[in-house]
Amino acid sequence: MSAIPAITEQDIHEIVDDGSFQRGQQYFRGGNIFDTRQQGMTLKARCQGSRSQAYGVQVTFDDQGIDDTSCSCPLDGYCKHVVALLLTWLANPEEFIEQQDVEAVLEHYSRTELITLIKKMLQREPDLEILLPTVGTQHAPVNPEIYRRQVRAAFQNAGYEWGAEAEAADELLSIKDIGDGFVQQKDYANAVAVYEAIVAGMIENYNIYDNEGGDLGSVLNGCVDELKECLVNEQNDRELREKIMQLLLDIYEFDVESGGIGIGEDAPDILVEHTTAEERRTIAGWVRDILSKVGNNDWSKRAFGGFLLDLEADTLDDEAFLRISRETGRTEDVVDRLLALGRVHEAVREAEQASDYSLMGLADIFVEYEHGNIAESMIRERVKTSQDTRLLEWLKNHYLARNDVAAALDLDNELFYKEFPSLMRYHEIRKLAEQVGLWETLRPALLDYLAEKQNYQLLIQIALDEGDIDKALDLLKTEQRSERGYAYSYGYGYSNIALTVAKAAEETHPREAIEIYRKHIERLINQRGRGSYQAACQYLLKMRDLYENLGEQEAWTKYITELRDKNRILRALKEELANAGL
Secondary structure: OOOOOOOOOHHHHHHHHHOOOOOOOOHHHHHEEEEEEOOOOOOEEEEOOOOOEEEEEEEEOOOEEEEEEHHHHOOOOOHHHHHHHHHHHHHOOHEEEEEOOOHHHOOOOOOHHHHHHHHHHHHHHHHOOOOOHHHHOOOOOOOOOHHHHHHHHHHHHHOOOOOOOHHHHHHHHHHHHHHHHHHOOHHHHHHHHHHHHHHHHHHHHHOOOOOOOHHHHHHHHHHHHHHHHHHHOOOOOOHHHEEEHHHHHHHHHHHOOOOOOOOOOHHHHHHOOOHHHHHHHHHHHHHHHHHHOOOHHHHHHHHHHHHHHHHOOOOOOOOOOOHHHHHHHHHHHHHHHHHHOOOOOHHHHHOOOHHHHHHHHHHHHHHOOHHHHHHHHHHHHHHHHOOOOHHHHHHHHHHHHHHOHHHHHHHHHHHHHOOOHHHHHHHHHHHHHHOOOOHHHHHHHHHHHHHHHHHHHHHHHHHHOOOHHHHHHHHHHHHHOOOOOOOOOOOOOOOOHHHHHHHOOOOOOHHHHHHHHHHHHHHHHOOOHHHHHHHHHHHHHHHHHHHHOOOOHHHHHHEEEEEEOOOOOHHHHHHHHHHHHO
16 A cells, blocks of 8 residues: 655645634544545545535545545535545544555456446435436437436425535536536537536526525536536537527526626626627627616616627727617716717716716726816816715825825815714825925814814824823823713723723833723623633733832732632632633
8 A cells, every 4th residue: 555645734734724724623623534545645535514415525645745635515625624534644544444446446347247336336326327428428418307307406405404505516516527527528518408407407596595605606607617618619519509608698697687796707708709700799689688678777787788898899880889888877988988089078978977976987087088177177066066075085086196285185184074084084184284384284173173073082093193192191081081981981892992092001101001901801800701801811911010010019919819809709700810820
């Protein structure tokens, strides 16, 4: 038996992402790997995953280490199941039964013995009968109903509980493998029959599942890739090519109708790049039929409108292009073509009818055609009637692009008062104001505005940013006394700003930092729960270090003793204090 080279956990980790490695560790510790075997340089096993049927897993080595991995799950080898197998080998190699390679064993069987063996296998696993049409006479037409039934069974057997989509995807991948085998044999007609069954079943059942993991989508996108191979390589069978084109369009239509979920996104490019001019005219006719039925769905209109423009790019004159673009709501294409034709006034009229958000994108097109002044004028005019501050942001960036710092500063300053102010906006204003010598004038006004609005959070952030710890501490006390009380509220992320101040104050104002940590610790303990106790211990360790730096160990001992005594009935807290060495 061949010697498999030594591997480490790091070697295993390198073939998968962190999440798969961690889940693989859980599977290994849970004993999910069974039926372990070694065949030459290949390790094989089964792994009990989330579905009822175990996955088949194998890893092949060469002299250097791991050479290839495979698994019957959707990830096909770069998965937690492979990790679990390799960790099992690393920990318990003696559990792997040594066997001859399957091909070597089968070579010793006679024809009669092989037939008998296959019959026995089919008795145990009747579903394997689906594989029979893939061997034997090449290009013999298969019965499509076989695959349609298998697809229906895949969904029925998976059920509809949580995680069922992964199980359905596994079964569909097994069916897809048959189609892939036909592609490798250049038997494109039978391959298309398999993919057609999968696509039809997927479109019918997809929305029943959450499909958060993207397993079903991966199967469908895999079919798109293989259909591309069929279209590229099958040049003579006109009827078959038309069926392939229709399948690709069906997949894309399903994606568009679902709101653009990332399925079949490559289908339009495939249909444009790998078809003849006559075929593109046929597809364009199908797309027009779809457009006639989409109603007022702007997303669908835009998607299929863009596809139609690509299909007919070589045949459309300018007016036909503009008409289709207008009919399908593709204003950006209308404006771009009008500007390319020098019809600027018409482009302006089109842009002026757009929404606030769309106008910004259209303004960018005007800038690309060196009509920046017109773009600026349109945005300026829209600002008069719109509350969308993104328009002001566009203008600011426009001025920065042409190095008009003063104009950009005016807009940044305006945005500070119109939006909920932020430290990032404060930084931007400071940077621009310093360039034009206005920072000393603008800064007091900004701070006064924040004080008036009692926005102590941002005032504290600014004080810390500017290195004024005393000011930050004073503001924190003011906030605690205010009605708003951000610093010690019990909402999400409570006292974050206080802890930030404490961290900044540790070196220069250690007693103030200790007091902030003390209040925070009390609140954590009052929340109860082991997680809160663990967090409290981390801050207690900070307090201990600060007391030691001050040379006040007695004060620390007194504090921690009183804390333990006050909370002596909290068993979990005492355990966490002990775990933290407190």
